[in-house]
Amino acid sequence: MPRYHLQKKERAIRDQAELLRIIKKGKYLTLALCRNGEPYIVTLSYGYDESKNVFYFHSRRRGMKADFILGNPQVCATIIEDRGYIMNECAHEFRSVIIRGNMFFVESLEEKKYGMDILLKHLEDNPDKIRRESLSNDMVYRNLGILRLDVIEIQGKWGR
Template sequence: MRRSEKEVRDIAEIEEILKRADICRLGLCVDNIPYVVPMSFGYKNNCLYLHSAKEGKKIDIMKANPKVCFELEVDTELVKKDIACNWGMKFISIIGFGIVRFIEEKLDKKEALNIIMSQYSKDKTFEYRDEQIEAVTVIEIMITEMNCKKSGY
């Protein structure tokens, strides 16, 4: 990281930031064409969990290239100054890389869906109908690298 004074290295702090984020932007690439998509997600044990329809552009890209990049941020705030070029932004962001694995087993899918649901709810148990689990693709991203930056705080 170029600005090392802004780097967050404490994994407990990074994981707390991950748990506060609402959206994960997933960066994909196939045939040298990038594609970014915002997604709901969950985090646990150095893995991100996502869900999707069974078909679509992002699924096709991840099947062709399981290497992904992700970004999320919290606590963003515009900082205005007298001169326009001096404006800035307060933020805490995480950028990382990982490898996609499609989760196929019903019980593993339920566990991953619970992780995603727990990102947005204090509840710990959730009910799913079998047809819902069958209809969804569940994705695990094993994080291989992750950097966190805090600016303006």
Template sequence: MRKEKCALDRGAIEALILNNTYGTLALSQEGKPYSIPMNYGYRDGCFYFHGAQEGMRYEYVQANPNAGFCIVDHETLRPELFSTDYASVIAHGKIELVEKEDEKKEWLDGFVGTLRAKTTRGRKYVYRPGSIEYSRL
């Protein structure tokens, strides 16, 4: 890190992750970058994402499962300093496809839990086996 004094402590990192609902997933295939905004869930030190097992994102992950994920929070423009204040978390890792149905349900519960604060009260989420595909970083 360029500025150690700017580093967040573990508690601030966890709070930033839990208080936000999306970030940018960065992938690469044959030297071509691909970055896409994604909702996420977070539990036990892992980010998890859902999506179809087709399309550009899936193709990139199949070709190269190494990924980066960035969440940005607290943006404040400081025009007098030609600068911006913000807090961010950047993660790197390998994306793994979640295959087992019971594990998919577990991740779905975590994903919904992460987004619950942003959902309409009174709505119920029902897990349908075979309907959800997950990957984790």
């Protein structure tokens, strides 16, 4: 499938540090999935591992999202930094990141712990409290659904 480019090239965010700031500031992304020609979209909180260039998500191991991922691991996602509607200008200021990659369920206990740690560090002010109260033993992790999005491409743009 051909890749489309921005029509207004001056709106591309090419600075990797700026893209990373948008990713780190965000708390959720909207994930687009497709299976047998049927689209599905879902919003998830995430954690981003910069060193591995992957996103981690907490998810149930069964259900529509799981069925779509198992049927087609190729996904597209977006993170939007909403800077607000500009009254009397019919304009909206934003920055967005579009991520393309492949989504998988994490199977190993060690990576589940690692992925959940990345997720908690991104979302929580006090991740140790959650670990102590909710993630106290290996059995909890064995039953936990953790998804990993292996990034192929990240692009950004801004608009007004």
